[in-house]
Amino acid sequence: MFFENLTAAFLGVFEFQNLLFLSLGVLAGLIAGAVPGISITMAVVLTLPFTYSLGPASGLTVMMGVLVGGLSGGLMSATLLGIPGTASAVATTFDGFPMARKGQAGFALGLGVWSSLFGGLIGAAVLITTAGMLARIGLEFDPWAYFSLVLFAITITASLAGNNLLKGLIAGAFGLLVVTIGEDDINGVARMDFGIEALRQGFNYLPILIGLFAFSQLLRDVEKAGNAQRGAMSVADSKLTVEHLKIIKTIAKDWFNVLRSAFIGVIVGILPAAGASISNILAYDQAKKASKKPEEFGKGTPSGVIAAESSNNATAGGDLTILMALGIPGDSVTAVMLGALMIHDIVPGPNFINQQPVLAYSIYIAFILAHFVTVAIQFGMLRVFLVSMRAPLYIISGVIFFVCALGVFGINNVTYDIWVMFGFGVLGYVMRLFGFPLVPMILGLILGSIAELNLNRALTINDDLMLFLTKPWSLFFLVLAVFSSVFPYYQRVRHKAKWAKFYSPALTASLGIPFLMMPQDFRGLIGFALFALAAFMLWNNLRKAQTPATPA
Amino acid sequence: MGAINRDTIIALLLLLLSGALFQSTFSIRGLMLDATMGPELWPRIVIGVFAFLSLIYLVQSVRGKYRAQANPEDEELPGDQPAQDVRRFINPIACIVSFAAFMVLQSLFGFFSAGFVFLMAVLTTLGPKTKKAAAIHLIVSAITIAVLWALFSVVLRMYLPRGTLLHLF
Numbered sequence: 001m002f003f004e005n006l007t008a009a010f011l012g013v014f015e016f017q018n019l020l021f022l023s024l025g026v027l028a029g030l031i032a033g034a035v036p037g038i039s040i041t042m043a044v045v046l047t048l049p050f051t052y053s054l055g056p057a058s059g060l061t062v063m064m065g066v067l068v069g070g071l072s073g074g075l076m077s078a079t080l081l082g083i084p085g086t087a088s089a090v091a092t093t094f095d096g097f098p099m100a101r102k103g104q105a106g107f108a109l110g111l112g113v114w115s116s117l118f119g120g121l122i123g124a125a126v127l128i129t130t131a132g133m134l135a136r137i138g139l140e141f142d143p144w145a146y147f148s149l150v151l152f153a154i155t156i157t158a159s160l161a162g163n164n165l166l167k168g169l170i171a172g173a174f175g176l177l178v179v180t181i182g183e184d185d186i187n188g189v190a191r192m193d194f195g196i197e198a199l200r201q202g203f204n205y206l207p208i209l210i211g212l213f214a215f216s217q218l219l220r221d222v223e224k225a226g227n228a229q230r231g232a233m234s235v236a237d238s239k240l241t242v243e244h245l246k247i248i249k250t251i252a253k254d255w256f257n258v259l260r261s262a263f264i265g266v267i268v269g270i271l272p273a274a275g276a277s278i279s280n281i282l283a284y285d286q287a288k289k290a291s292k293k294p295e296e297f298g299k300g301t302p303s304g305v306i307a308a309e310s311s312n313n314a315t316a317g318g319d320l321t322i323l324m325a326l327g328i329p330g331d332s333v334t335a336v337m338l339g340a341l342m343i344h345d346i347v348p349g350p351n352f353i354n355q356q357p358v359l360a361y362s363i364y365i366a367f368i369l370a371h372f373v374t375v376a377i378q379f380g381m382l383r384v385f386l387v388s389m390r391a392p393l394y395i396i397s398g399v400i401f402f403v404c405a406l407g408v409f410g411i412n413n414v415t416y417d418i419w420v421m422f423g424f425g426v427l428g429y430v431m432r433l434f435g436f437p438l439v440p441m442i443l444g445l446i447l448g449s450i451a452e453l454n455l456n457r458a459l460t461i462n463d464d465l466m467l468f469l470t471k472p473w474s475l476f477f478l479v480l481a482v483f484s485s486v487f488p489y490y491q492r493v494r495h496k497a498k499w500a501k502f503y504s505p506a507l508t509a510s511l512g513i514p515f516l517m518m519p520q521d522f523r524g525l526i527g528f529a530l531f532a533l534a535a536f537m538l539w540n541n542l543r544k545a546q547t548p549a550t551p552a
Numbered sequence: 553m554g555a556i557n558r559d560t561i562i563a564l565l566l567l568l569l570s571g572a573l574f575q576s577t578f579s580i581r582g583l584m585l586d587a588t589m590g591p592e593l594w595p596r597i598v599i600g601v602f603a604f605l606s607l608i609y610l611v612q613s614v615r616g617k618y619r620a621q622a623n624p625e626d627e628e629l630p631g632d633q634p635a636q637d638v639r640r641f642i643n644p645i646a647c648i649v650s651f652a653a654f655m656v657l658q659s660l661f662g663f664f665s666a667g668f669v670f671l672m673a674v675l676t677t678l679g680p681k682t683k684k685a686a687a688i689h690l691i692v693s694a695i696t697i698a699v700l701w702a703l704f705s706v707v708l709r710m711y712l713p714r715g716t717l718l719h720l721f
Contacts, residue, residue, distance in 0.1 A: 166605060166608060166609055166612065167609070169605050170566065170602065170605045170606065170609060173598060173601050173602040173605055174602065176598045176601075176602075177573065177595070177598050177599065177602055180594060180595040180598065184591040186591070187590075187591045189580060189581050189591040190580075190581070191577070191580050191591055191592070191595060192573060192576045192577065192580070192595060194576060218647070219644040219647060219648070220644075222643040222644060222647060222678055223640040223641070223643055223644055224640065392679065394674075394675065394678035394679050395675060395679070395688075395689075395692055397674075397678070398671055398674040398675045398678065399671070399692070399696050401647065401651065401670075401674060402667050402670060402671055402696065402700070403700070405651075405654070405667075406663075406667075406700060406704060406712075409663070409712065410704070410710050413710075413711055415655065415658070415659070415713070418655060419655065422651055422652070422655065426648060429644060434558070434559075434562060448598075452594040455589065455594065456589045456594075459589045460589065
């Protein structure tokens with residue numbers, strides 16, 4: 001059965017029209033990723049309406065192409081201009097740009113493209129091997145666990161908003177609130193419509209996503225008049241020769257860096273709300289610390305580019321693992337993909353891989369194939385890109401404003417959706433101005449109905465609220481939610497406050513409790529192991545605190 | 553204690569919004585059946601959390617905790633203007649007004665006709681004010697509309713409003 005499904009998936013993805021869609025998606029993603037001001041999320045969001053008339057497999061193929069292309073596209077402006085095209089390419093600028101200034105632009109770009117491929121393939125390997133395992137664990141989740149998981153996803157998103165934790169939580173709560181407007185999914189009762197007929201239908205995800213991510217970003221981009229009128233990417237003609245063999249040899253010598261960076265990328269991707277914007281910097285930081293010549297980082301060392309680009313593509317593998325296994329988006333891009341799947345009446349989750357194996361395998365294959373297509377297009381069309389990117393940003397922005405309206409109208413053929421996009425676009429712009437992050441709001445929107453549904457189920461089965469603490473998986477996610485809320489404070493004071501040394505041991509020990517509550521014996525062993533680890537961490541932290549600093 | 557600032561005003565508005573939304577939950581029709589969780593419960597829980605967070609925000613803003621903070625999701629481009637420079641809002645406001653006008657016009661003159669006018673307005677507002685630029689804007693707008701019309705109306709056969717006054721495309 002497995003081989004039959006895999007074969008069906010292969011044949012589906014390798015159909016000429018799907019290959020064409022994938023290539024177009026990669027091209028769109030590369031262009032979007034290369035242009036500072038257009039994010040990968042925006043590119044995926046803008047692609048969605050065009051996939052509406054396609055089947056789920058074809059639609060997802062396009063979006064895979066946009067995702068992978070976008071992750072690699074940021075490399076070009078990061079290397080050639082010193083401006084990251086996307087947040088996932090920030091660390092690439094640290095060494096890519098200096099390399100380009102030394103006349104090694106082709107070498108830097110080649111390193112980035114090939115590292116992206118290898119990192120992405122490692123991410124794909126993790127996706128294929130662990131999504132199924134994680135899904136089997138997900139089948140154990142009851143309504144209490146799902147509700148707590150949603151809570152954890154929202155709190156960790158907010159906590160990764162850095163100093164804006166409170167604003168992140170407010171944005172998340174606001175997202176939860178918006179999704180309650182309109183007809184209630186469970187009982188069909190109209191809620192909070194203020195007597196307005198149009199609000200009774202609530203809001204469709206897609207116009208909100210396009211408004212918040214695309215429309216508001218464009219408004220932000222055109223603020224700065226000087227930047228709006230310059231070329232999206234203006235690069236003087238320069239030698240862009242790429243020596244593939246030399247590049248692959250360089251990467252092969254640095255194979256441990258590739259593995260470590262990809263591993264970091266996957267782990268970050270698995271965490272809800274943490275995405276490639278974080279993994280590339282973490283991987284770079286680790287590569288620098290592990291290097292025998294850390295002083296060369298920031299001056300144009302290949303290891304810096306390799307670390308950043310391997311990790312950002314691997315992150316996508318982690319994101320997709322969590323999306324497919326548990327139905328929880330790993331970041332804003334997968335949140336959009338979740339919305340897209342739901343529009344096609346597909347609900348990813350623990351049963352997804354079992355019930356829709358051909359579609360699931362299609363996603364794996366498209367993800368892997370997208371990396372090879374990206375390499376081919378990026379190298380084959382490098383000069384064409386550079387010419388097309390000379391178009392002024394304001395022209396690109398103006399066209400995209402109109403394309404947003406067109407795409408949104410295509411969802412339901414009603415102008416109400418365009419007004420929704422417009423309204424949330426202005427709201428998103430205002431939120432950005434006042435320092436409110438958008439990703440927690442998107443997660444609140446996507447996950448709000450899941451949270452309410454599972455809370456309703458839980459209370460219908462048994463209205464005892466203590467069950468949220470006595471059910472093991474629910475307790476597990478609640479512990480994570482509490483500690484993730486405190487995490488930003490811990491990060492700020494970890495070297496100063498006395499309580500900070502108890503944070504990691506307390507988290508580890510607290511996570512052991514739910515495992516001890518689980519019936520399977522080996523999970524009890526995991527619980528004990530976590531307690532032992534917590535004890536060791538506490539002892540180590542106290543020892544370090546008591547040891548006086550060695551004088552220089 | 554800091555003076556009343558922008559964040560304080562926002563916090564107050566959020567609290568007002570919470571109040572209005574909570575008030576509206578009383579008009580949610582109850583279920584005839586006896587259910588543990590009625591349709592009004594979840595919104596009230598969320599509004600409660602939202603109001604609580606807004607209250608903390610209010611207290612922190614009055615204490616002067618917030619300065620002009622950049623949004624962590626934004627990447628600031630080089631040559632950025634300071635946050636207090638109100639000239640930076642001219643272009644976004646122009647785009648917002650143009651888009652609102654487009655929405656009104658499309659119902660009268662058709663989606664693509666209004667779209668052409670919208671594109672010209674936006675490109676003219678944001679771009680250089682020269683004859684050459686105007687010619688480029690005209691060409692770009694015309695080509696964009698033509699390509700999108702061909703793609704959506706002809707290839708994808710998507711219905712788009714033709715306008716009540718002129719029945720254009």
